[in-house]
Structures are given as C-alpha cells and as structure tokens.
Amino acid sequence: MIKPERIQQLHSHINSGELMKFYKSREWMSLRKEALKRDNYECQLCKATGRYHKAENVHHMKEVKTHPHLSLTLSNLQCLCIKCHNEVHDRLESVRAPKFTNEERW
Structure with a gap:
C-alpha cells in the first residue's frame, strides 16, 4: 500500500x-x-487483432497529465508494443524518417 503522502508527492510531480x-x-x-x-x-x-507482439510500453488509457489521480491505477494501464503506443499517441509520422527525394536531374 502506498502512503497517501507519497501519492500526493507523485501527483505533484505530474502536475x-x-x-x-x-x-x-x-x-x-x-x-x-x-x-x-x-x-x-x-x-x-x-x-485484439489476432497478432502477437511483445509489449515494451505500459500505456495510461486516461492520460497522466489530465488524470493524475489514475496514474497508479492498474485498471487504467494497457501494455502495448512500441508501434501501437506510437499509433495511440498519433506519433507515427514524427517517428518515420522522411523519404529521400533527389530533385537534381542529370
């Protein structure tokens, strides 16, 4: 059991x-x-889609920044692979390297 003072301290870090x-x-x-x-x-x-991938991330379904009171609630956590975690946070475009285009013509 986590002491209430410690929970408050962790919430203050988030806030x-x-x-x-x-x-x-x-x-x-x-x-x-x-x-x-x-x-x-x-x-x-x-x-859920019938595939298997090792989970590397533990995702807060309700974001820590907006729901700090749920930050240490097991039922608010979901284990995800890196790709799915990036998709959930809409980070895929920033992760991919831009395609190389060579505009020089010979």
Missing part, C-alpha cells in the same frame, strides 16, 4: 510537469511490472 520523476519512481516501476505480468507481456492491441 508540475516533472513526469520523469514520476516515471522513475519505484511505485510506477512496480505497477508497470505488475501490468506487464497481468497482460502476459503481450501487446493488447495486437492481440
């Missing part, structure tokens, strides 16, 4: 924009490990 302090906390690391075990280390979005 002040110090997310790395939250994500490096032993409370988060422990809960993250618990979520991975619960989901059998499998990406839940891939699994």
